[in-house]
Every structure is written in structure tokens, then in C-alpha cells.
Amino acid sequence: MKNQRIEAGLSRAIGKITPDVYSKVATAPIKKMVAHDHITAPSITPAKTSYRLQLATVFAVFAVVIGVFIGWTQFFQTFGIVDLDVNPSIELSINRQNRVISAKALNLDGVQILSGMNLKYSKLENAIDAILGSMISNGYLTSPDDAMLVTVLMEEEVKAEQLENTVILRVNQFFPPDSTPVVYTQSLRDTQEIKSKAGEYQISRGVMNLIEIIQQEYPDYTIDQLVEMPVRQLYELAYRDDDEQDRQDDLDEQDGDGEFDELYDDNQDELDEDENGELDDQEDLDMDDDVDETDDTSGDDSVDGDNNEIGDDDFDDTSDDNGDNNDDDDVENNDDIDDDD
Amino acid sequence: MLLFAIINNQPPIIDKFQIDENLIHRIGHDDPIAFSEFYRLTQKTIFSYILSLVLNPNDAEDIMQDTYLKIRSAAHLYEPQGKPMAWVFTIARNLSFMHIRSHNNIAEKGFEDFENDSIFSKIMDQEDKIILENLLRNLEETERSVILLHAVSGFKHREIAKNLGMPLATVLSKYHRGLGKLRKSINLQKGGR
Numbered sequence: 241m242k243n244q245r246i247e248a249g250l251s252r253a254i255g256k257i258t259p260d261v262y263s264k265v266a267t268a269p270i271k272k273m274v275a276h277d278h279i280t281a282p283s284i285t286p287a288k289t290s291y292r293l294q295l296a297t298v299f300a301v302f303a304v305v306i307g308v309f310i311g312w313t314q315f316f317q318t319f320g321i322v323d324l325d326v327n328p329s330i331e332l333s334i335n336r337q338n339r340v341i342s343a344k345a346l347n348l349d350g351v352q353i354l355s356g357m358n359l360k361y362s363k364l365e366n367a368i369d370a371i372l373g374s375m376i377s378n379g380y381l382t383s384p385d386d387a388m389l390v391t392v393l394m395e396e397e398v399k400a401e402q403l404e405n406t407v408i409l410r411v412n413q414f415f416p417p418d419s420t421p422v423v424y425t426q427s428l429r430d431t432q433e434i435k436s437k438a439g440e441y442q443i444s445r446g447v448m449n450l451i452e453i454i455q456q457e458y459p460d461y462t463i464d465q466l467v468e469m470p471v472r473q474l475y476e477l478a479y480r481d482d483d484e485q486d487r488q489d490d491l492d493e494q495d496g497d498g499e500f501d502e503l504y505d506d507n508q509d510e511l512d513e514d515e516n517g518e519l520d521d522q523e524d525l526d527m528d529d530d531v532d533e534t535d536d537t538s539g540d541d542s543v544d545g546d547n548n549e550i551g552d553d554d555f556d557d558t559s560d561d562n563g564d565n566n567d568d569d570d571v572e573n574n575d576d577i578d579d580d581d
Numbered sequence: 582m583l584l585f586a587i588i589n590n591q592p593p594i595i596d597k598f599q600i601d602e603n604l605i606h607r608i609g610h611d612d613p614i615a616f617s618e619f620y621r622l623t624q625k626t627i628f629s630y631i632l633s634l635v636l637n638p639n640d641a642e643d644i645m646q647d648t649y650l651k652i653r654s655a656a657h658l659y660e661p662q663g664k665p666m667a668w669v670f671t672i673a674r675n676l677s678f679m680h681i682r683s684h685n686n687i688a689e690k691g692f693e694d695f696e697n698d699s700i701f702s703k704i705m706d707q708e709d710k711i712i713l714e715n716l717l718r719n720l721e722e723t724e725r726s727v728i729l730l731h732a733v734s735g736f737k738h739r740e741i742a743k744n745l746g747m748p749l750a751t752v753l754s755k756y757h758r759g760l761g762k763l764r765k766s767i768n769l770q771k772g773g774r
Contacts, residue, residue, distance in 0.1 A: 241767055245759050247732035249712040254733050256703045258628045259642045262620050265649035266613065273655045279675040280655040283670055 316341065321405060321430060323444035324366070325471050326380050326387070328353045330371060331444060338364045338406070346444050349375035352378055364403075368410045381415075387422040387472035391446025393430040400427040424475045427448075441467055453478040602661045605668070609657030620649065623666075626734040627673055633725035634677040636717055638700040642679055647674045667744045715766040716759075724759030727752055 262278045273280065314336050322332045328349035333342045343359040345351040359367045375381050381388065390407045394400040404425045411423050428434070428449055438448040441463060451466045454477045466474065600622055607615035627648055632641040652674050659668060704710040716725055730741050738756060742749040 241764055243764075246712055246760065246763060246767070247728070249709040250716065250729060250732040252706060253704045253713040254625055254629045254632075254729065256705070256709075257638055257700050258625045259638075259645070259700075260624070261642065261646045261649070262617070262624075265646055265653070266616060266620065268650060270650055270654045273658060276655060276658055279679070280651055280658070280668075280672055282660075282662065282671060292709070383619040 248480055264529070266319065318342075320400065321445070322393060322403065322407060323389070323391040323393070323446040324368075324371060325389040325391070325444050325447050326375060327470065328375060328378075328380060329444045329447065330354065332359070332364065332367060334364055334403075338403070340364060340367045343367065346438075347442055349378075353380075364406065365410050368407060369414060372411065372414050381421045382419075384419050384421060387424060387470070387475070389444075389446050389450070389471045389475060390423060390425045391444065391449065392425070392427045393445060395429065397427070424471070436573070447471070450474045450478040453552065600665050600669075602659075602663070603667050605652075605656050605659045605665050606661075608653060609659065616653065619652075623669065626666075626730065626736075627669065629729040629733045630670060630726060631673050631677050632717075633729050634674065634722060635680060640680060640684075644673065644676045647676050651676070664743055666740075667746065670744050710764070711767055711770055715763055715770060719762055719766045721760045723747075723751075724755045724762070727755045728759045728763070731756060 252509065269382060273355060317335060318333045318341055319336045322334060322415070323346075324330045324332070329346035330350045330353060330460050331344045332340050333344075333345055340359045340362050343352045343354055343357070347461050353371060355374075357370055357374065362370075364424065372381065380386065388411065390411075392400045392403045392407075394403065404427060408423055412420055415421065424447060428445065430445065434445050434448055434452075437452075438445045441448070442450075447467075451463055451474070454461055454466055454485065455463070458477070461477075469477075586635045594626065600619070604615050604619050608619060628641055628645050631648070632638060635641055635644065648669070655672075659665070662668075701710065701713070704713065714727060720728070726745065727738075727741055730736050731738065732743075734742070738752045739749055741747075742752040745752070
């Protein structure tokens with residue numbers, strides 16, 4: 241017997257025996273319940289899924305969570321900070337892929353630079369190009385005498401150095417060779433202390449670092465004074481001793497007595513004019529009488545102006561001692577002839 | 582037609598089984614039309630379900646009454662969950678189990694009087710009677726419930742699973758196994774006669 245037939249028979253049978261209690265239940269007085277009791281309380285439990293499916297679901301959710309977390313740390317988490325200080329001060333937060341997560345102006349001039357710009361998720365190189373372009377449009381970095389401070393704040397030193405080089409390279413690529421501004425760089429570890437201090441004075445962490453270095457050496461400078469200084473002056477103040485030490489080291493490698501230093505300073509211009517950088521005092525060479533420089537095209541000093549070899553007495557004019565304009569040797573020959581008479 | 586039916590104390594006949602939560606909500610506000618619509622839609626379904634549990638049609642009738650009265654009493658407390666019939670089956674099941682417990686689990690005993698029960702005698706078609714008898718006699722509780730609901734209410738297996746709070750796989754399994762047992766027992770009974 242087919243299922244359909246069975247079910248049809250059941251439906252008919254139930255239809256026959258189902259009582260009609262409508263009249264009893266429709267109008268019977270009832271008491272409205274205040275709350276569900278153990279009979280009416282909904283107690284539908286969800287259907288159980290198989291253990292394997294549950295386990296697979298757990299693993300899948302876990303994998304998704306891990307994936308999202310990794311993606312988030314790779315893309316959205318700040319891996320380093322790049323501060324650009326000219327007079328406008330700009331801070332770029334970047335992720336592991338050197339993409340900009342956020343760009344922040346640290347002073348009013350910086351606000352003007354970033355105005356209308358959306359650098360989010362752009363490559364660092366492109367962001368730098370955009371910022372440099374904006375700076376030039378606003379009158380900054382228009383001279384090779386202008387300076388820019390690049391500060392990289394990152395935990396990993398190797399990566400920080402790579403980032404410094406990336407920024408420097410990009411700046412050099414941006415400007416024509418004869419108008420590239422001076423770029424000062426420094427790497428720092430980002431600390432809450434420097435962040436707070438910098439925030440207090442509304443300056444970048446890079447500038448704050450320079451100020452702290454200067455104050456250690458020159459405590460008479462106040463922060464308010466230093467904050468107003470241009471970047472170039474700050475950097476030179478902060479690292480001046482280092483530059484002088486480097487210079488002394490160079491000198492010590494030469495002779496150490498200072499004479500070279502004087503020579504270096506006095507003759508530097510003259511020396512710079514010479515392409516080879518070697519001394520070339522032609523006047524000294526001209527004092528050599530044995531050589532007529534105008535005919536000595538070969539540079540060989542062995543012939544005189546008549547193309548005679550030097551040292552050949554037969555042609556030595558200086559042998560005419562008696563003044564008859566004849567070679568004395570010839571006179572000696574004549575004497576021999578006279579003897580024959 | 583609806584007005585005529587109400588005047589004659591006969592609820593209208595509505596073929597399509599469509600219970601939405603708005604109906605329960607209206608019953609909670611003592612809407613008589615809503616209750617009459619609800620009754621006609623669910624009458625056979627609720628009776629067959631209760632019968633599958635208690636096996637005695639007389640007891641099933643009493644429990645069916647209690648179920649509808651309970652629905653009227655608690656409809657205003659129902660919170661929409663997208664499964665109004667699941668709530669109705671919960672009430673019917675709880676009342677049925679209370680009845681079985683109070684009668685010392687003698688549901689099976691009630692079935693022994695199938696041949697002599699006046700209610701079952703209303704089934705005129707012999708084959709239909711055999712089918713119902715074999716279902717009630719030879720199948721286990723869940724198999725009975727699933728097959729009856731599928732046959733009487735037109736619920737799909739997925740809907741039965743949702744309304745009874747059972748996995749779909751279980752419903753399908755019980756359905757096919759139950760039908761197999763039913764076919765076998767029917768054939769045996771027919772062959773024995």
C-alpha cells in the first residue's frame with residue numbers, strides 16, 4: 241500500500257472521529273492568566289545539530305576570528321609613525337605594509353597642508369609626494385636652504401632604518417637635484433612620555449626629542465624658546481657636538497697637527513678648481529732651461545730647438561772661445577793643415 | 582458567509598492552514614472571530630496530535646478542550662517567536678502528559694478498546710479503520726505523531742520538526758520507519774483476514 245493511500249486513509253479516519261468542541265470552548269468563561277504556568281510556558285528547544293557539525297562550526301568561527309584578527313593587525317594596526325616637520329608639522333601612522341592609516345596635522349600650518357587631502361590607506365610614498373606637493377604650493381621647501389626633519393618612531397630598528405631611507409629617497413626623487421632641501425632624520429622609540437610632552441606643546445615627537453637633547457646640553461634654553469626655532473636650527477643645536485666630533489675624527493686620520501687644516505682651509509677654493517684635485521704648478525716646470533716647452537711636443541726633454549740631441553759637442557755653439565765664430569775645433573783642424581807647410 | 586456561520590454558531594470552514602501570530606494576538610484580545618478561525622484551522626491537527634499521545638479518543642477530546650481553553654487564557658501572554666503552532670503543541674503535549682501521569686500511564690490500555698469504542702465506529706471505511714488501528718497499535722509515540730501530523734495537517738517534515746522541537750533528520754527517520762512498519766502491519770492484518 242502506498243504512503244499516499246495510507247495518509248489519505250488516516251486523514252479521512254481522523255476527520256470522522258474528530259469531535260467538535262467549539263461550542264464548549266468558544267464561550268466558556270475563562271480566567272486570564274497573569275503569567276505562563278508549566279503548561280503554557282514556551283519550551284521549544286532547538287533541534288540538536290550533529291557533533292561533527294558543531295565542531296566544524298566552532299573551528300570555522302575560530303578560523304574566521306583568527307583571520308580577521310590577523311588581517312586587522314596587518315592592515316589596521318599602527319606599526320610605526322612618521323613625523324614630517326618643516327614648519328608645518330604632520331604625523332603619519334602607518335601599518336606593516338607601509339600604508340597610511342591616519343594623517344594628522346600637529347599645528348595650524350599642518351592643517352593647511354593636509355586640507356582637502358585623504359591619505360587614508362594610501363602608500364607612504366604617495367602620501368609623501370602629496371604632502372611635499374602641498375608644502376611647495378603653500379610656499380614651503382622652495383629653496384635648497386630649507387630643511388625638513390623626518391622622525392621615524394618604531395620598535396623594530398631595522399624596519400625604522402628602512403623607513404627612514406624610504407622617506408629620504410622619496411624626497412630626493414621629488415625634488416630636482418639642485419633644489420632638494422636638507423633632510424634631517426632620526427629614529428626614536430615611541431614612549432608615552434614623549435607623546436604626552438609633545439601633545440602638550442602641540443609639536444611632533446621628533447621636534448620634542450630635539451628639544452630634550454638641546455636642554456640637556458644647554459639648560460638655559462626654555463621649551464617655549466626652542467619650540468619657536470626652525471627645524472634646521474634645532475637640529476644643528478641638538479647634534480652640533482656630534483658634527484664637530486666627526487670632523488675631529490677626520491682630522492686625526494690625516495696628521496693630527498693642524499697644518500693640514502690650515503692648508504685645507506686656505507687652499508680649498510684653489511684646490512676645488514682643479515678637476516683632478518692635484519697640485520699643478522706649471523711655472524715650476526717652466527724654469528727648466530733644457531727644455532723648450534713650445535717645441536717639446538712629445539714631452540721628451542732629450543732634444544733642443546734645432547732638434548739636435550743634447551750633449552753632442554760638434555754642435556755646441558759655446559765651443560767658440562776665440563771669437564772668430566768658427567768652431568774652435570775647426571781651428572784645431574786648420575792648425576793641423578798649416579803644420580804640413 | 583462568515584456572518585451567517587457565526588449567527589448559526591457554526592464557525593466558517595477555512596481550507597487553507599495558515600496560522601500567523603496575529604491570530605494568537607487577537608485571541609488574546611478576546612476576538613471571537615479570530616478564535617473561531619483558529620479553531621477551524623487547528624481542530625483536526627490538535628486532536629490527532631493528542632490522540633497520538635494518549636491513544637484514547639475520549640481522553641483526547643477532553644484534553645483538546647482543555648487545550649483550547651488554555652489558549653484563550655494565555656494568548657495575551659504569548660510572545661511572538663515565529664512558531665505559533667509550536668506553542669499550541671507545547672500546551673497540548675503538556676496537558677496530555679499530565680493526563681497520562683494522573684492516570685498512571687495507562688494510555689496503552691485505552692487503545693485496547695478500539696474495536697468496541699463508539700468513536701472509532703464512526704469510521705465507515707474499513708481500510709481507513711485498519712490503517713488508523715495499526716498506527717495506534719504498532720507504532721511508537723513519535724512515529725504516530727509525525728505520521729498523523731503529516732497526513733492530517735499537511736505540515737511538511739521541516740514544519741513538523743520546528744513545531745515539535747525535533748531535528749529534521751529525526752522526523753524524517755521516524756516518518757519513513759513508521760510508514761514502513763504501518764505498511765507491514767496492515768499487510769499482515771489484511772493477509773490474516
